[in-house]
Amino acid sequence: MSALTLSTSSATTQRADVVVIGVAKGAKGPVVALGGEAVDKAYGGKLAATLDALGAVGSEGETTKLPAPSAGLKAPVVLAVGLGEAPGKNESYDLETLRRAAGTAARALAGTKKAAFALPVDDAAAVGAVTEGALLGAYSFTSYRSSDSGGKSGRKGGGSRGEKDRDGASVPLAEITVVGAKPRDKAHKAAAERAEVLATEVGRARDLINTPSNDLTPAAFADRAKAAAKEHSLDIEVLDEGALTKGGYGGILGVGKGSANPPRLVRISHTHPKAKKTVALVGKGITYDSGGISLKPVGHNETMKCDMSGAAAVFAAVVSAARLGLRVNVTGWLALAENMPSGSATRPGDVLKMYSGKTVEVLNTDAEGRLVLADALTRACEESPDALVDVATLTGAMMLALGSRTFGVLSNNDDFRTTVHELSEEAGEASWPMPMPTHLRKGMESPVADISNIGERLGGGLVAGLFLNEFVDENVLWAHLDIAGPAFNDSGPFGYTPKGGTGSGVRTLVRVAERAAAGELP
Numbered sequence: 001m002s003a004l005t006l007s008t009s010s011a012t013t014q015r016a017d018v019v020v021i022g023v024a025k026g027a028k029g030p031v032v033a034l035g036g037e038a039v040d041k042a043y044g045g046k047l048a049a050t051l052d053a054l055g056a057v058g059s060e061g062e063t064t065k066l067p068a069p070s071a072g073l074k075a076p077v078v079l080a081v082g083l084g085e086a087p088g089k090n091e092s093y094d095l096e097t098l099r100r101a102a103g104t105a106a107r108a109l110a111g112t113k114k115a116a117f118a119l120p121v122d123d124a125a126a127v128g129a130v131t132e133g134a135l136l137g138a139y140s141f142t143s144y145r146s147s148d149s150g151g152k153s154g155r156k157g158g159g160s161r162g163e164k165d166r167d168g169a170s171v172p173l174a175e176i177t178v179v180g181a182k183p184r185d186k187a188h189k190a191a192a193e194r195a196e197v198l199a200t201e202v203g204r205a206r207d208l209i210n211t212p213s214n215d216l217t218p219a220a221f222a223d224r225a226k227a228a229a230k231e232h233s234l235d236i237e238v239l240d241e242g243a244l245t246k247g248g249y250g251g252i253l254g255v256g257k258g259s260a261n262p263p264r265l266v267r268i269s270h271t272h273p274k275a276k277k278t279v280a281l282v283g284k285g286i287t288y289d290s291g292g293i294s295l296k297p298v299g300h301n302e303t304m305k306c307d308m309s310g311a312a313a314v315f316a317a318v319v320s321a322a323r324l325g326l327r328v329n330v331t332g333w334l335a336l337a338e339n340m341p342s343g344s345a346t347r348p349g350d351v352l353k354m355y356s357g358k359t360v361e362v363l364n365t366d367a368e369g370r371l372v373l374a375d376a377l378t379r380a381c382e383e384s385p386d387a388l389v390d391v392a393t394l395t396g397a398m399m400l401a402l403g404s405r406t407f408g409v410l411s412n413n414d415d416f417r418t419t420v421h422e423l424s425e426e427a428g429e430a431s432w433p434m435p436m437p438t439h440l441r442k443g444m445e446s447p448v449a450d451i452s453n454i455g456e457r458l459g460g461g462l463v464a465g466l467f468l469n470e471f472v473d474e475n476v477l478w479a480h481l482d483i484a485g486p487a488f489n490d491s492g493p494f495g496y497t498p499k500g501g502t503g504s505g506v507r508t509l510v511r512v513a514e515r516a517a518a519g520e521l522p
Contacts, residue, residue, distance in 0.1 A: 001200055002106075002138040002173050004131065006181035006192055011118035012038045012073050014177060018115045019068075019075040020105045022093075023051055024086035025058040031086050033093070034120040035180055042072030051080055060084040060100065061494065063108045075116065081105040083120075093120050096428045098129040103137025103496020106173050110140070114175035121180040128191030131178050132428075135199035136496035140172040141210040194324060198510065201320040202503035204228075205312040209488065209501025213288035213305045217261040218336035221287060221308065225266050225315055225334065232270075232322045239265040247355065249379075251371035254352040254362065256337035258292055258345025263337035265376060268315065270322040270330045277516045278329040280385035281318065281509055282376045284369045284392035285311030285336035292339045292365030293347050306501060307369070309487035310391035311336060313505035320510045328517035333380050335372035339365070351449045355379060356471055361449040369394050370453060370464050374471040381473040387521050388478045389420065389512055390468065391505045397460030398482040401434075405486050407504060408434040410465035411479040412472060415522035420479045420508070423515060427507035430486070436465050477522065481505055 011019050021036030029052045032040045040047040056064040062082030068075055081101045087093055102117055109115050117134055121127045182188045208216065208224070222238045229236035241262040244253050249265060256263030286307035290296060296304070311334040318332040345365070346352070352360050355375040362371070369392050380388055398408045409424070409431050411417035417433050424431040440463050443455030451470060455463040465480050472478045486504040493499050515521055 001203060002135055003175045004135065004192065004196055005175070005177045006183040006188065007116070007177050007179050008182050009179070010038045011036070011116060011179045012042055014075055014116035014179060016075045016114045016116040016177060017112045018077045018079050018109055019073065020079045020081060020115055020117045020119065022083045022101060022119045023048070023056060023058045023080045024083045026086050030056050030058040033083055034122065035118040039073065039078060039118060042069050056080060056082070058082045058084070060097065061104055063104060079105055079108060092122055092126065095125055095129040098126055099133030099136070099428050100495035102130045102133030106134045106137030106176070106496070107493060109173045111171055112173050114177070115173055116177040116179050118179040121178065124185070124187035124191040127178060127181040127188045128195045131181070131192045132195035132199055133496045134176045134178070135196060136202060138173040138176065139203050139206060139498055141207060141500060142171070143207070144212070197320055197323045198507055201316040201323070202506045204319065205309070205316040205503035205506050206498070206501040208312040208315070209306050209309050209503070211305070213338070216287050216305070216308070218256070218264040218285070218287055218338060219261065221285060221311070221334065221336050222264045222266050225268050228315070228319055229268055232319055234318065234322055235269045235271065237267040248353065249355045249375045250352040251354045251360070251375040252335055252337055254346045254350070255286070255339050255368040255371050258342040259338035259340040261338045265379070266334040266336065268318050268332045268334065270318055270326070272325070272327045272329060274327050275329045275517070276519065277386045277521070278331065278383070279513050279516045280331045280333065280380040280383065280388045281314040282333045282373060282380055282388070282390040283311035283314030283335065284308070284373055284394065285334045286369060286372070287336060287338050289339045289366070289368065290341060292345050292368060293341050294364045294366040295341055296366060303488055303490055306488035307393050308336070309393050309483060309501065309504065313391045313483070313503065313509060316503065316506045317509035317513065320506065321513050326513050326517045328513050330513050331380070331383065331385070333376040335376040337372050339368045354471070358451065358470065359449040361446040361452040363452050364454045367453045370467050373468055377468060377471045381476050385476060387416070387512065387516060388472065388476050389481065389509060391481045391483060391509065393484045393487045394482045395461040395464050395484055399485040401461060402432055403485055404489070406430040406432055407481050407483040407486055408432055408461055409479060409481055410434050410436050410462070412469060412474070413477055413522060416477050416479055419515070419522055420481070420512060423511040424508040427511045429504060429508050431481070431508070434462060434465070436462055436469065441466050481508070
């Protein structure tokens with residue numbers, strides 16, 4: 001990850017390759033935002049006019065590079081990044097606007113050694129937002145890239161300043177300085193440190209999601225969790241196929257039985273001696289989803305390494321809680337399996353006996369995520385957590401409802417659903433509260449088992465939530481996040497979001513844990 005420093009020195013004195021300033025949309029053209037005043041002065045007060053002449057308007061996502069004046073700036077280049085509409089008098093920029101602007105700038109500066117970010121940071125929250133956005137935007141997954149542009153070298157990763165990979169993208173921005181942030185101010189320092197932890201752990205989740213399935217089997221994922229547990233003093237337990245069979249985890253075993261790579265259930269937890277609350281997190285970890293016997297059609301398999309994004313988010317959130325020293329116990333459950341077709345695979349029409357004792361008729365083996373989650377949810381409820389949240393790339397139906405950048409929030413408690421939605425928005429992760437209409441339960445009735453794993457086609461994301469609810473103790477506060485849309489970005493990057501794995505859900509889960517630590521959950 002990019003190196004981070006905080007500086008109270010003027011943007012004009014920063015020894016950097018580039019100084020980043022913000023520019024907003026004003027009534028008569030672009031307006032230099034707070035933080036860029038000294039840079040504007042170096043241009044003789046004509047920076048806004050210069051940007052206007054270059055066609056800049058200050059729209060979100062807009063970037064404009066221009067050479068520094070011959071005197072007045074130590075950095076040779078200025079990058080103006082758009083912030084959108086200028087706030088009103090006595091108003092500040094929205095924190096997510098700052099995150100996105102910083103992320104956009106960091107992506108635009110890939111290949112640069114050092115950049116100084118002179119964006120509006122009028123309080124600790126803004127310091128955190130700029131830091132978080134810049135670090136998230138500087139992310140790059142290079143583990144499988146050869147160092148030369150033609151891909152002939154077998155050497156992985158690395159690269160010098162300005163070097164291009166095979167897609168033409170440069171290596172990430174190496175050093176980030178947040179100008180205007182006070183390293184001796186406790187609030188500023190804490191905000192920056194929190195942002196650095198979050199960016200690192202979102203990066204951990206992104207790395208896992210981007211790793212090809214041949215290298216990230218259920219066992220390999222569990223091994224990574226073991227390594228992190230050792231590093232961060234976390235408790236960990238890994239149930240292999242033998243333990244799962246002995247324990248009666250029919251859902252996880254049923255999904256994984258068609259693969260040569262057997263399933264795992266991982267329990268990883270952060271405990272704090274002064275904690276008064278416990279939060280349980282459950283993540284869907286299908287390390288590759290072919291659809292099983294109900295095979296996915298051509299065009300739907302290529303990105304299915306991302307079907308473990310929920311488990312990646314839970315894993316990263318637990319490590320975040322430990323690194324931040326949150327006064328709450330956080331237990332993560334990673335339900336890991338590979339869904340493959342073979343002679344031993346579960347067939348449509350088969351009946352599985354779940355860990356809860358309930359039986360499920362499997363009518364579609366591509367509705368497998370809810371099966372592994374069901375076992376993990378039941379197990380998590382046995383520990384009577386104060387709140388339980390599961391995260392999963394669960395349904396295409398949720399993508400049809402909410403698009404590719406928003407996840408759905410379902411819950412057995414309206415107040416908790418509202419809280420999780422609000423926390424996700426605070427964290428910068430778009431979500432929307434969704435209902436669980438009870439009449440849809442009838443569609444999952446089975447003539448041979450307690451329930452079937454699919455129901456009505458319409459409202460499929462809501463049906464999946466109702467299925468999961470069957471395996472949650474009614475006395476446990478529970479929410480379900482369907483991150484099928486935002487978990488994997490297969491279009492172009494935007495803001496601080498890269499192409500590929502996004503780490504969706506990590507920051508929301510951390511906010512839930514922080515709220516629980518403060519004793520403020522419903």
